[in-house]
Amino acid sequence: MTDPIRVTVWGENVHEQDDAQVQKVYPDTMHETIAAGLRAKLGQDVVVRTAWLQQPEHGLTEEVLADTDVLTWWGHRSHGDVDDAVVDRVQQAVLSGMGLIALHSAHFSKIFIRLMGTTCSLDWRSEDDRELLWTVAAGHPIAQGVPHPLVIEQEEMYGELFDIPQPDELVFVSSFSGGEVFRSGCCYRRGQGRVFYFRPGDQDFPTYHQPEIQQILGNAVRWAAPSSPRQLPQVHHRKNPGWFQAS
């Protein structure tokens, strides 16, 4: 029997404070809703905690990150308020092997932009689009048990051109009522860590209550969990040719 995957669900927790529409859709906050969905889907295979912007060090201390196998990140209005020192720390954790799942408007989070190296800009429209999410990677573990297409009745539109490095694996592509398309499920490996960007999840819509979305997030947590002990890649001065046989 393997140890449960330790997940930290991070939320910006700003819309929840002052936005009646969000409070109505997510009375328990977005991060608690995401956490509950993971617990429901993964059961004993997972231990889930939450953390949020307003906590000391945004709830992401060295201790918490050291105890986290997979971090999910949702942010939107307050990307600029995230302390650079915490971003450094999260980046080091990812490169050392911690998984990261960047959700929806986290495309513009400091941590995601850092790991991508690009602008991460995109087109958008927040009206009444229906989103259809199609699997383009047959048999991929993150697509396991996901309907084809997955229908989200109402969502914000994100459209190409999404300025990201070409994904190591592209899993989902969405279309919207307006005819736009978007690379909605993108896998990256950075350092020892795995990164998954997942598009749906605007604060105004009940997306994270939808069981198929919870299924994808659960799959992504399993996929992003590290398979090796955590270690930051480092410089080694190999002075002696044949150093590897010195013992």
Added chain:
Amino acid sequence: MTDPIRVTVWGENVHEQDDAQVQKVYPDTMHETIAAGLRAKLGQDVVVRTAWLQQPEHGLTEEVLADTDVLTWWGHRSHGDVDDAVVDRVQQAVLSGMGLIALHSAHFSKIFIRLMGTTCSLDWRSEDDRELLWTVAAGHPIAQGVPHPLVIEQEEMYGELFDIPQPDELVFVSSFSGGEVFRSGCCYRRGQGRVFYFRPGDQDFPTYHQPEIQQILGNAVRWAAPSSPRQLPQVHHRKNPGWFQAS
């Protein structure tokens, strides 16, 4: 001044014989229409000939292939009638460095399946879909000068899951009126050769008359043209360690 790119436009030329709708849309045949579009777009940078299924050796003799930098391929109803020996020859030419542009229903051509190794199956509907073709690779040479999106008023729908290896570069993604999506512009390198799959171009619709489509085909011809002398990768028995310094 560089030599012009030598292009051979290959057509199945079957619908053109017995299908009144196709004869109306493509009175000069599909392959002659494609060839004329390339000449219009690329001018003196290109020398274009055509070849078709009903010719001896389907018009693709050793001599023709040796004189071809980029081959475009359109087929649909008669994939099974293409001689395996000719397919072998085309595959060798591609792996040696000749570019190949597989058009629309050529996803099921013997040569494309050979080079991909997968089923190349997909979903489809031939009714009255509008296709929107979106660029997802910023600054890619095949997308140069292409509107975003490119609108095709009527086309056959191809939908995911398209069973292909993940493209080395994904350039275009389409959406359709029904909400389906498709990876419509896919780049591969195989051996010394470059392969581009381009989705639009059903026989029932005037797609190849559309200037933006001709623009993409012209870009693709430039992209697929070989940059090195043609050579089939081969086995070498390197008996002597240090063989590379023997001279």
Added chain:
Amino acid sequence: MTDPIRVTVWGENVHEQDDAQVQKVYPDTMHETIAAGLRAKLGQDVVVRTAWLQQPEHGLTEEVLADTDVLTWWGHRSHGDVDDAVVDRVQQAVLSGMGLIALHSAHFSKIFIRLMGTTCSLDWRSEDDRELLWTVAAGHPIAQGVPHPLVIEQEEMYGELFDIPQPDELVFVSSFSGGEVFRSGCCYRRGQGRVFYFRPGDQDFPTYHQPEIQQILGNAVRWAAPSSPRQLPQVHHRKNPGWFQAS
């Protein structure tokens, strides 16, 4: 608790019949040695059977393949004797989700060439090279617990240019005493299946007895095991726009 992974280890079993050197190094045959290594490394997580060229249908009947999650393939002298119908069947199984691990000279097996679409040619020298196998994908599950570098005291040399499609993930690169390099651990996804090519394992050397090599093969079996029910990608005629909401 999950079901054990069902592995079939396929061997050409030809050197073992008439080659005294191979008989000395692999008195139990190569395939039984590989199978024993997997059992030793993976224990109850795996059920391993063997099959070989000289059996009816080469031991790879529909029933056996339907009961196989991961197939390993070693062949060298008798690639041409493998029945095309069996190759078809194995290819269908891979595209439906069965994992395939192609070992050493299996780069020239019919099944590997089919799945790659290229010549799969390379340079070689079978003398007294030492191979150093280096991990280039930090934290990849197939590299878990593998020394960096892994030293193989004597092996056949395979050198670039290895004519394969660019791997979806490159895990290992080897160097040899003569200074040559080789992409020794290459991951591909084809259809629903996963394919891993692993270079070491010439019949003249005791490579498959080496615990670190067994570690890699065990890791590769876990990596290649399917995560979804097996299904061959197929064509669907989606006549009705909105078919996905018909229910």
Added chain:
Amino acid sequence: MTDPIRVTVWGENVHEQDDAQVQKVYPDTMHETIAAGLRAKLGQDVVVRTAWLQQPEHGLTEEVLADTDVLTWWGHRSHGDVDDAVVDRVQQAVLSGMGLIALHSAHFSKIFIRLMGTTCSLDWRSEDDRELLWTVAAGHPIAQGVPHPLVIEQEEMYGELFDIPQPDELVFVSSFSGGEVFRSGCCYRRGQGRVFYFRPGDQDFPTYHQPEIQQILGNAVRWAAPSSPRQLPQVHHRKNPGWFQAS
């Protein structure tokens, strides 16, 4: 006739001030040597200027970058002295379409780390290794006319694990006397720009005087030159569904 490619060769120009060995090997500085090599190889197809750390704004003003199609970057001892505002500017230029060629110890430059998102760490030894550079991408334009292998009699060793995102295209792999390997020629697309990392070129060795190295740098300049007008990917609020047909 096309316009010449405008190249800016940037040098740190620090070793050249106080290091007798470097002064002996590169009496004209490293950047002037690289620039001369490009002029020799590319002739009228190129216009080359140089810039260096000690100039105002490191010689990389808005005007210079706007007038640069491809920037080459060599740095080693003074990465930390490069002004962050200049790094921002260079990054914006790359994402807008300017090509970047990062040379040798520039793996640790601020601009390269920014674009990669990883630590970019590696193993090293600066003694008397011979480097063999092997082509692994058949027919790639950057490998055109390059011997296989290319022999560099003396160079610093860089060894895996090189902590970079998996290259979009891997062109060269090196081996060293000590048996180490390295991914020496790595292509990336970031935003509209193209990035090429090229390993050889330590300050203590006459690598940039070697004609085969100049050949590769010339090839890389052609490859990295933009094919579209420069434009930074940006956010667009597409309020109106069907905005693309509004005209």
